[in-house]
């Protein structure tokens with residue numbers, strides 16, 4: 088089948104073929120480079136853990152998804168109809184409220200093991216062949232300090248890989264929460280460096296992430312610790328420009344007598360991270376030509392929700408995504424991108440849904456989306472041998488899938 092035929096077959100936006108597109112996308116091999124462990128929690132697991140531990144969750148945030156009643160008949164109704172809407176409250180503010188509540192339920196090693204296993208299982212179910220999962224190490228209780236927290240997650244990754252006939256390759260990124268203290272940042276970096284000395288974890292821990300509430304904290308405080316991590320061989324990804332020039336220290340004064348404004352986004356670009364998370368508000372003037380090649384981890388559903396893009400179109404996700412501040416330009420200019428889910432449990436998403444939304448919002452055909460996925464392996468933090476093996480596996484699987492569609 089030629090590319091134009093594919094486009095005709097799979098790009099029928101509101102018609103019954105939408106489900107064919109979804110099931111095709113579900114089968115393609117994928118790469119997930121931007122997922123936060125606690126944000127992956129299955130809603131059912133969260134409710135079960137809350138009950139078990141006697142935790143009352145805020146009813147505003149933790150409720151089953153509702154359909155947008157006003158618009159149920161506006162679009163063609165097919166199996167995929169439920170995917171079109173997300174009217175749950177998930178502004179940036181809402182989701183950080185939720186992030187504060189989840190650890191009250193994931194409060195011991197047993198529940199940490201459970202959410203890790205389930206997250207890995209859920210990614211593998213969408214044929215993710217390579218996963219970089221990130222998490223902020225936490226002290227859960229007297230039996231579980233930050234080191235045990237990370238060792239638990241790493242242990243589950245080992246078990247998961249060994250138990251599957253066609254294993255998903257799992258890697259860990261140790262996260263720093265920018266809203267916490269410098270000491271926390273320092274501890275997380277030292278822990279990541281120390282754990283990598285063990286042959287058990289040397290390959291498994293690949294990088295550090297700076298995340299957390301973008302309206303809090305200051306990159307300048309964390310920067311020396313990230314520098315140290317980089318010198319120790321860890322790769323660095325930064326949540327950057329998630330809100331307009333993030334950073335609590337930005338000066339309000341802009342007259343000639345006052346010192347130049349501190350731009351956190353600029354400082355992050357100058358640091359030269361290996362990848363950027365989100366990069367929603369990075370003015371064109373800030374990027375030097377070299378920085379323009381820093382790959383971006385983009386998370387369509389998360390962006391639609393935190394920027395409240397779908398609110399203006401009655402919760403319709405595709406129309407919401409079309410308002411994304413950067414994606415159209417990135418796709419048009421073939422900017423280096425990796426498509427991620429961010430927090431599948433919080434945003435009611437999964438790796439297939441992300442690709443499906445992207446295809447439908449920006450009129451991408453399946454060949455384009457396959458190319459995008461294949462290219463994103465290049466931005467992974469694993470070693471070169473693993474990358475080449477993955478590229479080969481992904482390419483072969485994609486060819487087989489495209490071939491079998493041609494034969495139908």
Ligand SMILES: CNc1ncnc2c1ncn2[C@@H]1O[C@H](COP(=O)(O)O)[C@@H](O)[C@H]1O
Pocket residue numbers: 123124125126182186187221222223224262264298299300301326329389393429430
């Ligand atoms: C919505 N976009 C986002 N922007 C920034 N940080 C985010 C995030 N989504 C998640 N996190 C970070 O990941 C933590 C949850 O996973 P872990 O407890 O680390 O496994 C959140 O508390 C936040 O620090």
